[in-house]
Amino acid sequence: MKLRIATYNIHKGVSSVAGLPRVHDLKKSMSLLAADVIFLQEVQGRHDWLALSQAREWPDEAQHEFLAGEYHHSAYGKNAVYNHGHHGNALLSAYPIISQDNHDISDHALESRGLLHCILQTPQTKVHCYVVHLGLLEGSRRRQTQMLIDNVSRTVPKNEPIIIAGDFNDWGNHLSDDIRDALDVKEVFDSNPPKKGVGSYLRRLTGRTPKPQPARTFPAAFPFFPLDRIYIRGFRVDAATVMHGRRWAKVSDHAPIVASLTME
Numbered sequence: 001m002k003l004r005i006a007t008y009n010i011h012k013g014v015s016s017v018a019g020l021p022r023v024h025d026l027k028k029s030m031s032l033l034a035a036d037v038i039f040l041q042e043v044q045g046r047h048d049w050l051a052l053s054q055a056r057e058w059p060d061e062a063q064h065e066f067l068a069g070e071y072h073h074s075a076y077g078k079n080a081v082y083n084h085g086h087h088g089n090a091l092l093s094a095y096p097i098i099s100q101d102n103h104d105i106s107d108h109a110l111e112s113r114g115l116l117h118c119i120l121q122t123p124q125t126k127v128h129c130y131v132v133h134l135g136l137l138e139g140s141r142r143r144q145t146q147m148l149i150d151n152v153s154r155t156v157p158k159n160e161p162i163i164i165a166g167d168f169n170d171w172g173n174h175l176s177d178d179i180r181d182a183l184d185v186k187e188v189f190d191s192n193p194p195k196k197g198v199g200s201y202l203r204r205l206t207g208r209t210p211k212p213q214p215a216r217t218f219p220a221a222f223p224f225f226p227l228d229r230i231y232i233r234g235f236r237v238d239a240a241t242v243m244h245g246r247r248w249a250k251v252s253d254h255a256p257i258v259a260s261l262t263m264e
Contacts, residue, residue, distance in 0.1 A: 077102030161234025
């Protein structure tokens with residue numbers, strides 16, 4: 001079975017510079033991804049102030065419902081709650097979502113973070129999908145990664161396929177090895193050649209295996225930091241790419257990753 005997936009931090013549907021509503025442009029852009037399953041972070045479930053001040057530009061329904069449209073099922077995990085609304089992670093799926101659970105993985109009071117676990121019923125089998133958005137502090141990310149590992153290990157049978165995707169904020173690429181080793185997963189860009197430079201030269205000199213390089217997705221206008229990831233188990237990667245260009249730079253501060261997979 002073929003599956004096309006994407007992960008995207010949508011920056012709450014507003015531009016990263018002036019805070020202008022971009023949710024309608026975002027929906028049009030996301031349709032170009034042609035993805036069966038989309039993992040979303042920073043999704044506004046409710047925002048009373050923007051709904052009032054930007055009435056013509058702001059949809060009546062929650063963002064995950066608006067973006068899902070008539071082609072996708074949707075699930076939402078509320079994480080950060082404030083006086084005028086809330087936001088969190090969401091999953092849009094062309095296949096039925098037969099189960100959903102949102103787990104609080106907040107590490108401290110200043111950052112509300114969640115892990116949204118959905119089970120999809122595809123024509124071939126069930127697929128476990130986890131939408132992730134980790135914290136800004138390295139210590140928090142390490143503890144949240146362990147929470148992710150514990151949750152997946154506890155809830156997914158060994159023979160069932162997994163997709164874990166989202167904004168890991170892991171610009172130093174310190175977490176991937178722990179996730180791979182603990183969950184027997186691979187990242188969709190694991191076949192990327194390492195960047196050239198002193199490190200590459202030393203690895204060749206010492207015979208060390210090059211470390212896989214994640215894709216750069218932030219900032220969207222000039223991607224430099226590798227913040228976003230897609231980890232998989234039970235799939236083969238046919239293609240993976242980061243969506244670059246002016247269109248994507250206008251609608252969010254992150255660039256989306258799209259991957260075409262074949263179930264093994």
